[in-house]
Amino acid sequence: MNTKVNLAGVELKNPVMTCSGTFGSGMEYGEMIDLNRLGAVVTKGIANVPWPGNPTPRVAEVYGGMLNAIGLQGPGVDVFMERDIPFLKQYDTKIIANVCGKTKEDYVDVVERLSETDVDMLEINISCPNVKAGGIAFGQKADAAEDITKAVKRVSKKPIIMKLSPNVTDITEMAKAVEAGGADVVSLINTLTAMKIDIHKRTFALANKTGGMSGPAVKPVAVRMVYQVANAVKIPIIGMGGIMNAEDALEFILAGATAVAVGTGNFIDPYTTVNVVKGIEEYMERYHVEDINELIGAVK
Amino acid sequence: MSTSESKKTKKPCKILSQECIGTDIYSMWLDAGEIGKNAVPGQFVSLYSRNGGKLLPRPISLCEIDKAEGKLRLVYRVTGKGTGTEEFSRLHAGVPIEAMGPLGNGFPLDAVKGKKVFLMGGGIGIPPMLELAKNLDCEKTAILGYRNADTFLADEIGKYANVVLATEDGSVGTKGNVIDAIRAKGLKADVIYACGPTPMLKALKAYAAENGIECWISLEEKMACGIGACLGCVCHTKDIDSHSNVRNTRICKDGPVFPAEAVELLTVEEQRERIASGHQTETCACSRVKIKED
Numbered sequence: 001m002n003t004k005v006n007l008a009g010v011e012l013k014n015p016v017m018t019c020s021g022t023f024g025s026g027m028e029y030g031e032m033i034d035l036n037r038l039g040a041v042v043t044k045g046i047a048n049v050p051w052p053g054n055p056t057p058r059v060a061e062v063y064g065g066m067l068n069a070i071g072l073q074g075p076g077v078d079v080f081m082e083r084d085i086p087f088l089k090q091y092d093t094k095i096i097a098n099v100c101g102k103t104k105e106d107y108v109d110v111v112e113r114l115s116e117t118d119v120d121m122l123e124i125n126i127s128c129p130n131v132k133a134g135g136i137a138f139g140q141k142a143d144a145a146e147d148i149t150k151a152v153k154r155v156s157k158k159p160i161i162m163k164l165s166p167n168v169t170d171i172t173e174m175a176k177a178v179e180a181g182g183a184d185v186v187s188l189i190n191t192l193t194a195m196k197i198d199i200h201k202r203t204f205a206l207a208n209k210t211g212g213m214s215g216p217a218v219k220p221v222a223v224r225m226v227y228q229v230a231n232a233v234k235i236p237i238i239g240m241g242g243i244m245n246a247e248d249a250l251e252f253i254l255a256g257a258t259a260v261a262v263g264t265g266n267f268i269d270p271y272t273t274v275n276v277v278k279g280i281e282e283y284m285e286r287y288h289v290e291d292i293n294e295l296i297g298a299v300k
Numbered sequence: 301m302s303t304s305e306s307k308k309t310k311k312p313c314k315i316l317s318q319e320c321i322g323t324d325i326y327s328m329w330l331d332a333g334e335i336g337k338n339a340v341p342g343q344f345v346s347l348y349s350r351n352g353g354k355l356l357p358r359p360i361s362l363c364e365i366d367k368a369e370g371k372l373r374l375v376y377r378v379t380g381k382g383t384g385t386e387e388f389s390r391l392h393a394g395v396p397i398e399a400m401g402p403l404g405n406g407f408p409l410d411a412v413k414g415k416k417v418f419l420m421g422g423g424i425g426i427p428p429m430l431e432l433a434k435n436l437d438c439e440k441t442a443i444l445g446y447r448n449a450d451t452f453l454a455d456e457i458g459k460y461a462n463v464v465l466a467t468e469d470g471s472v473g474t475k476g477n478v479i480d481a482i483r484a485k486g487l488k489a490d491v492i493y494a495c496g497p498t499p500m501l502k503a504l505k506a507y508a509a510e511n512g513i514e515c516w517i518s519l520e521e522k523m524a525c526g527i528g529a530c531l532g533c534v535c536h537t538k539d540i541d542s543h544s545n546v547r548n549t550r551i552c553k554d555g556p557v558f559p560a561e562a563v564e565l566l567t568v569e570e571q572r573e574r575i576a577s578g579h580q581t582e583t584c585a586c587s588r589v590k591i592k593e594d
Contacts, residue, residue, distance in 0.1 A: 028553065053531060054575070056521055056533070058533075073534070073544065267357075271310070
């Protein structure tokens with residue numbers, strides 16, 4: 001049975017990875033699960049300098065999901081390179097560093113630095129709904145998304161994944177724009193902009209007022225978007241949005257995703273990623289699927 | 301890095317008993333196996349709802365630990381109709397509940413011998429004081445703050461410490477909060493351990509600083525992962541944190557117990573101002589200049 005998939009020349013032992021921002025750099029979950037079981041670890045967003053993030057409360061529960069407005073708190077690229085890359089290098093898994101910035105120059109700066117390291121791929125976050133400058137500013141206009149893709153591609157020695165926002169009218173336009181800009185892979189979806197109000201305190205549940213919604217409630221939206229994008233671009237897709245088990249992951253793969261990522265599912269059960277890997281193998285056995293690549297986009 | 305080194309586990313734990321011990325206050329014993337065997341006072345566990353719509357774990361502090369038997373006692377407040385805690389309160393002995401733990405770091409237990417210690421609990425911050433009282437070998441006074449005469453756990457804590465009560469309505473003990481009780485009684489201590497609402501902890505932090513008393517406080521915040529990965533439950537810190545590299549620390553992983561002088565208990569507005577001013581990432585005056593030049 002073959003569970004290996006290929007993303008822009010990088011071979012993953014299986015298609016299961018983590019969603020940026022839900023897994024740190026793997027140290028915390030590494031205490032509970034075997035990181036060697038994962039196709040790749042996608043790190044929390046890395047900026048050129050330390051970012052403090054948003055005020056608390058930063059998370060809230062909604063029915064079937066959650067909201068977050070962490071605000072891309074991070075230690076900065078120097079600490080990431082000194083501490084986190086050596087940690088992840090101990091494991092037999094691919095390292096995908098997620099990059100965030102406020103300006104085009106910030107992104108280029110971090111991409112240049114990380115190009116010289118042992119990370120396998122770079123994922124560019126142009127879709128965080130929780131920071132005012134940067135992030136989403138590049139992720140909701142096709143020409144801006146294409147422009148930032150070109151800028152990072154120009155300096156990157158690693159394959160580039162562009163992470164897309166679902167908070168747009170037509171996700172295929174965004175996917176086509178980053179493909180035209182030279183993106184090697186596209187990942188989707190980031191969180192859906194949302195709000196929760198505490199009626200007893202008469203205030204917002206999150207200090208940031210709005211946050212990004214994730215979890216099983218967003219999965220059908222994400223599957224639809226992956227399917228649309230699969231029919232609009234030729235580059236491979238990493239599908240994510242509410243994956244809680246192998247069945248969810250297989251929906252994304254059948255819709256056209258070459259790889260899948262678990263985000264909020266980690267919070268509900270730290271063993272989710274490993275269980276998804278196992279569950280995909282069981283599914284392949286049950287239906288006599290020799291090669292997982294046969295399943296990618298099999299539902300037309 | 302072997303995963304067998306890990307002490308944290310998520311597993312179904314059989315409920316051994318469930319009892320209402322006050323208005324909306326419930327006491328539940330769990331057969332928690334290795335979670336209980338590895339637990340120390342001041343830690344917490346995450347409990348999971350069976351309702352697929354309520355995804356996030358509910359962090360609940362440990363009220364009593366039976367290490368030998370791997371049993372844990374959780375005393376918790378039902379926070380409202382249709383909540384996860386209401387669901388927990390309706391689960392009977394014999395049924396399993398999904399729990400992850402032990403989480404966070406406990407209270408420091410060493411170096412109190414021969415010292416006078418205050419155990420200060422406010423409302424649902426009182427339960428961890430019971431296990432702490434059992435584990436401290438020194439002169440202990442528990443100062444417990446309640447809304448009214450519904451003084452759950454006070455008698456049990458009284459077996460291990462002198463108990464002083466404060467109630468908001470004045471029905472029992474000193475009228476007011478735990479600090480009012482210390483002042484009214486002229487009590488003195490060398491070390492304070494506290495858990496309770498943020499205004500109480502804020503007042504204690506100031507009291508400890510004024511009087512030069514060592515003070516350990518247990519904090520609370522909305523959490524998601526519970527193990528330090530998501531950065532949902534951070535608290536502002538006085539100094540740059542060694543893990544986060546900013547003036548933030550993770551309550552679930554690096555706490556929930558902190559030295560009072562190390563953390564800043566700020567309102568949303570105050571947090572916003574600090575973030576906007578650049579204070580959260582500033583290491584010293586020189587680094588600020590460098591960032592500007594860049």
